[in-house]
Amino acid sequence: MKLTEEMLKALPDARGHFGAYGGRFVSETLFDSLMTLEREYKRLRDDPEFQAEFDRDLAHYVGRPSPLYFAERLTRETGGAQIWLKREDLNHTGAHKVNNTIGQALLARFLGKKRVIAETGAGQHGVATATVCARLGLECHVFMGEEDIRRQSPNVYRMKLLGAEVHSVTSGTRTLKDAMNDAMRDWVANVDDTFYIIGTVAGPHPYPLLVRDFQSVIGRETRAQCLDRTGKLPDALVACVGGGSNAIGMFYPFLTDESVELYGVEAGGLGIDTGQHAAPLSAGRPGVLHGNRTYLMEDENGQIAGTHSVSAGLDYPGVGPEHSWLKDIGRAHYVSVTDDEALDGFRKLTRVEGIMPALETAHAVAYAIKLAASMDKDKVVVINISGRGDKDMQTVAEIDGIEV
Amino acid sequence: MSRIEGVLRTLREQGRKALIPYITAGDPHPDQTVGLMHTLVDAGADIIELGVPFSDPMADGPVIQQACERALRHGTSLRQVLAMVKTFREKDDATPIVLMGYLNPMEAMGQEKFADGAVDAGVDGILTVDLPPEEADEVAPLFTARNLDAIFLLAPTTTDDRIRAISEHSSGYVYYVSFKGVTGAGKIDVDEVAANVAHIHELTALPVAVGFGIRDAATAAAVGQVSDGVIVGSVLVDTIARNQADPDQLKRALSDLLHPMREALDSLPS
Numbered sequence A: 001m002k003l004t005e006e007m008l009k010a011l012p013d014a015r016g017h018f019g020a021y022g023g024r025f026v027s028e029t030l031f032d033s034l035m036t037l038e039r040e041y042k043r044l045r046d047d048p049e050f051q052a053e054f055d056r057d058l059a060h061y062v063g064r065p066s067p068l069y070f071a072e073r074l075t076r077e078t079g080g081a082q083i084w085l086k087r088e089d090l091n092h093t094g095a096h097k098v099n100n101t102i103g104q105a106l107l108a109r110f111l112g113k114k115r116v117i118a119e120t121g122a123g124q125h126g127v128a129t130a131t132v133c134a135r136l137g138l139e140c141h142v143f144m145g146e147e148d149i150r151r152q153s154p155n156v157y158r159m160k161l162l163g164a165e166v167h168s169v170t171s172g173t174r175t176l177k178d179a180m181n182d183a184m185r186d187w188v189a190n191v192d193d194t195f196y197i198i199g200t201v202a203g204p205h206p207y208p209l210l211v212r213d214f215q216s217v218i219g220r221e222t223r224a225q226c227l228d229r230t231g232k233l234p235d236a237l238v239a240c241v242g243g244g245s246n247a248i249g250m251f252y253p254f255l256t257d258e259s260v261e262l263y264g265v266e267a268g269g270l271g272i273d274t275g276q277h278a279a280p281l282s283a284g285r286p287g288v289l290h291g292n293r294t295y296l297m298e299d300e301n302g303q304i305a306g307t308h309s310v311s312a313g314l315d316y317p318g319v320g321p322e323h324s325w326l327k328d329i330g331r332a333h334y335v336s337v338t339d340d341e342a343l344d345g346f347r348k349l350t351r352v353e354g355i356m357p358a359l360e361t362a363h364a365v366a367y368a369i370k371l372a373a374s375m376d377k378d379k380v381v382v383i384n385i386s387g388r389g390d391k392d393m394q395t396v397a398e399i400d401g402i403e404v
Numbered sequence B: 001m002s003r004i005e006g007v008l009r010t011l012r013e014q015g016r017k018a019l020i021p022y023i024t025a026g027d028p029h030p031d032q033t034v035g036l037m038h039t040l041v042d043a044g045a046d047i048i049e050l051g052v053p054f055s056d057p058m059a060d061g062p063v064i065q066q067a068c069e070r071a072l073r074h075g076t077s078l079r080q081v082l083a084m085v086k087t088f089r090e091k092d093d094a095t096p097i098v099l100m101g102y103l104n105p106m107e108a109m110g111q112e113k114f115a116d117g118a119v120d121a122g123v124d125g126i127l128t129v130d131l132p133p134e135e136a137d138e139v140a141p142l143f144t145a146r147n148l149d150a151i152f153l154l155a156p157t158t159t160d161d162r163i164r165a166i167s168e169h170s171s172g173y174v175y176y177v178s179f180k181g182v183t184g185a186g187k188i189d190v191d192e193v194a195a196n197v198a199h200i201h202e203l204t205a206l207p208v209a210v211g212f213g214i215r216d217a218a219t220a221a222a223v224g225q226v227s228d229g230v231i232v233g234s235v236l237v238d239t240i241a242r243n244q245a246d247p248d249q250l251k252r253a254l255s256d257l258l259h260p261m262r263e264a265l266d267s268l269p270s
């Protein structure tokens, strides 16, 4: 399907659907809040003052634009297409997540909410939320699975230093999906004074829309930087996909550029055929979870399946609804790499370029290296370096059997 | 007329209020559910809301979350829940059964297959917590065609326009959620409930049953006074959790909890 600007403008539709996906599947108590959020966001989306404040914060607080860096040595060692890195790891707080939390915190302020909640997996979204709350003087509560608290402990302490309260989630699989359940439960109880800052392009409408809008700065900058530096558009974009926010932010401004191939890389865990993975687009089927219809990992009875990934931020059984749509219409390719391949990608980028990526990002790195190797030298591949790997040192050390 | 309508109409004619207990199917064990359903009826239940366990019950507090986990540990599937209702119907053809759950297990079965299975088992109504009427365009006609009542939630945050729209999509009764929060949490404010239910009664002719926060006979009576029925959930599920080791004691404990509620409701001036 050839996408046009008009087609994209019409999505999501009035009820928040991207084709068969998306929507607003929530209990009744939350409905009115979602309607209000949608109405206010539609107004602010076209408000030059709101947009100017967002842009100002991105420039002077986050440090945008982030560089587009030519990974010369990695390119030479790979021996194929030119590999370029979009450096979201250089943002304040170390990942793309902050683009979104800046935007949503502004919304919270416009709506007069004083209390903020968030879910987090790797802790990057929790840190980015705690950071903007510190800056705006908002009360901040972060829900995090007990298992993730263990494997991302540096980020837990960062959140606490920033003044956030971290709630350990002990239900279900004790990871990101359960953190999101508990955040929703808190929101139902405190809906009058609380703003829920969702960390990815999932959740009920209008979240997939507004998170995509806030993250699209990544793709807009990349487009302009690539034209400026290489004189043409990239041939392929590669991004990891957990809930899908860094990927959609990178892809969205290129959707109508047919020549640009889009690759979303899911967590293959121990291998797709083992069932121990977190790759709903590669191996799941459509269902409903966390307020939207999308590809999910579930058993034959519709119970959500446990997931596995070495990276906490990809360890999620669902994915943003717009990705489900892009998969079905064939505009983006969704692939996966295993834990081991991701770890290789992590080590490779660290040793060859001196850039230590997050384990989430390492999935994109690993796939992009394979992809670039199969492409001609005059082609350009851009990897979205969604975050830096400091938070993962303990995990990697544990795998290496080293105590740090 | 559906079984639910029939029961609620008779109660109204008698000047009585509906007592609607909720338990999670498969909790504490799938073999016990049908027996517990009969116990609920013997203790005065007019309608039973039978929970379909789900791995991610977002609208539920810890008590019902853990009930779901217990039921799922024994592999309770939607197919089995339908089989339980069918077995229940062998001895009880009068008490309406409402399945209450989340959308994904129903979709996984296939909505048409689910609707057929529900009718075949003797289910009377479906309450899908995370399915607002806006998203029900496809399933609603499947239910209507089979005379299954679609029951939707109303909340303290529901606007008048939505109360009207939701009521139009509903049949049997509407379920008013008494407070903002998950099941088993919070404290019910009876005056606020009275005002809101009176307001809902102005906007729809359907019976209004109230759930969330009803844990004892006094509250049941106070809420029954201002509504058409009360739904009692977490306190029963909590009782199941505490008595799971002893099936006979469990039945007695559930009876002891419901009986006084039944009596309190029936002592209300009609």
Ligand SMILES: Cc1ncc(COP(=O)(O)O)c(C=O)c1O
Binding pocket: A095, A096, A121, A122, A123, A124, A125, A199, A200, A201, A240, A241, A242, A243, A244, A245, A246, A247, A312, A313, A314, A358, A360, A361, A386, A387, A388
């Ligand atoms: C660095 C980094 N990249 C990617 C992700 C995955 O999220 P998303 O798919 O929404 O970009 C996370 C989530 O925690 C992350 O921290």
